[in-house]
Amino acid sequence: MEFSELEQQRVDKIHQMREAGIEPYPTRVERTHSIMAARAQFEESEGEAEAAPIQATLTGRMRSLRAMGKIVFSHIEDATGTVQLFLRINDIGEESFKQSREFFNIGDHIQASGVMFRTRTGEISLRVQSCKMLAKSILTLPAAKNVEGEDGEVVQHATLSDPEVRYRQGYADLAVNPDVRELFRVRAGVVQSLRDFLNERDFLEVETPILQPIYGGAAARPFVTHHNQLHQDLFLRISFELYLKRLLVGGLDRVYEIGRDFRNEGVSFKHNPEFTQLEFYMAYADYLQIMEVTEQMVSTVAQKTLGTHIIQFDEHEIDLTPPWKRIELRQGLIDVVGIDIDEHQTAESLQAAMTAKGLKAKPGSPRGKLIDAMMGDYLEPSFIQPTFLYDYPRDISPLAKSKPGDPQTVERFEGFIGGMELCNAFTELNDPLDQESRFLELGRTYEDGDEEKNPMDEDYLRAMSYGMPPCGGFGIGVDRLVMLLTNRRSIREVILFPHLRERDRGEE
RNA sequence: GGCCCAUUAGCUCAAUUUGGCAGAGCAGCUGACUCUUAAUCAGCGUGUUGAGGGUUCGAGUCCCCCAUGGGUCACCA
DSSP states (O other): OOOOHHHHHHHHHHHHHHHTTOOSSOSOOOOSOOHHHHHHHHHHHHTSTTOOOOEEEEEEEEEEEEEETTEEEEEEEETTEEEEEEEEHHHHOHHHHHHHHHHOOTTOEEEEEEEEEEOTTOOEEEEEEEEEEEEOOOSOOOOOEEEEOTTSOEEEESOOOOHHHHHHTHHHHHHHOHHHHHHHHHHHHHHHHHHHHHHHTTOEEOOOOSEESSOOSSSOOOOEEEETTTTEEEEEOSOSHHHHHHHHHTTOOEEEEEEEEEOOSOOBTTBOSEEEEEEEEEETOOHHHHHHHHHHHHHHHHHHHHSOSEEEETTEEEEOOSSOEEEEHHHHHHHHHOOOGGGOOSHHHHHHHHHHTTOOOOTTOOHHHHHHHHIIIIIGGGOOSOEEEEEEEGGGOTTBOEETTEEEEEEEEEEEETTEEEEEEEEBOOOHHHHHHHHHHHHHHSOTTOTTSOOOOHHHHHHHHTTOOOEEEEEEEHHHHHHHHHTOSSGGGGSSSOOOOOOOOTTO
């Protein structure tokens, strides 16, 4: 490690401490209360006439330091809160006081024992009788501080804001920005609420392979890896779908999985190469029932984690209360772009209609992709309030069941909130012969080199041939849900250690 | 991948317009101060201005190139 002069001073202190017989990174720690518990116990005792003093040993990171002659004020912070320490030379002794002043810096983890009391200004504090270093910091954490300038303007100093540092050094971001810590508590609450919701409805949580010999269940390019001993290429999964539906064949009627998907595609404010997905499959249900479950699930999660169905996202106030708006895809496109996809059964015809309307249409795209592109460009951004878009073209939905009496359309819906696609669901195709022909259809539609082409999964077809119960399936991007519930516009804000390009270290 | 913007002290930012000694606040260091919380007071600037090259008497500033980040377009269930 190379240190700046500032950092070298801290390293020198570490050596000086050891010379003075003080271990800067001791092995044993004592702690009698969390900071929150000590504060609560003290406040309770204040109400009693003859309460015994609250003796406490607290631990935390030093966040502020105000030394004035023979007393020192400092705030320490643990996961539960902050409390002021009051160090007085009379209480801890001259030698100990001197060492504290010499060796303690903002950012250090320390342990302090003493009695809870209130200062003259009324702040709950710990009158320290003894203290010790738990872990010396070398790099300085920015200490957020608000200072009023000469012109009366309040300037906030030294809060970490460079996005590159915040993402690359998430630990520093968390240490310095309390709202980031709070965000990940909300995230954990969201995941917990999702689990609770499904568990209460008799869903079984399962774990299926991440390393897969054949990828599928979505139109996306995979990451490829290799098993050395087996001499076999493997793919990181792009969805859980095909494995979870095998479980329905096996008699697990309601299953779900929360885990990581990997897609080898562009990154953006709403795409990270790895992201957290929830998928569930529910036997003896169709997509209409799944819509109802979806509304209930998302609004329940919001209620449990935020205490409300009304969320603020960007400039929008969004009401998650069921039922959500439902728009048929075909009708939505008629209303917004003025094209009836039913009148254009071939890619060529649709392409011509789009060009005539002045819409951009990538030449040579299959019909389904053109429809999908129109939907993404013109419908998706306008769906701020929760909206289900339903009934999709068959050729972009190879795993969904056709609508009765309308073989070109499948029972599929996507849910949108805040102008973002949030979830995707359908009545699952359970006819193995139809499924096989869908796979073959796809093989013809996509070029051989197109990695989005779903490879034929023979084992999946075999499973389905044993008889898969009619079911509804559902997938939701958990990161995007967290973005909505925490009002963050970038997926990187809600992921710990989001992927960034590797720094060029060639010169070191 | 294309285009635009950014990168200056540990952190947040000036100085770039018109090339002329690289500066503040916070934190840090030295000293004073026994109830502060923006502590206060007196001092100290700690830097390969993202990397490399060029123009120039002189470059943080202008030019080229590279890297990283952000935005946007392309791409993308």
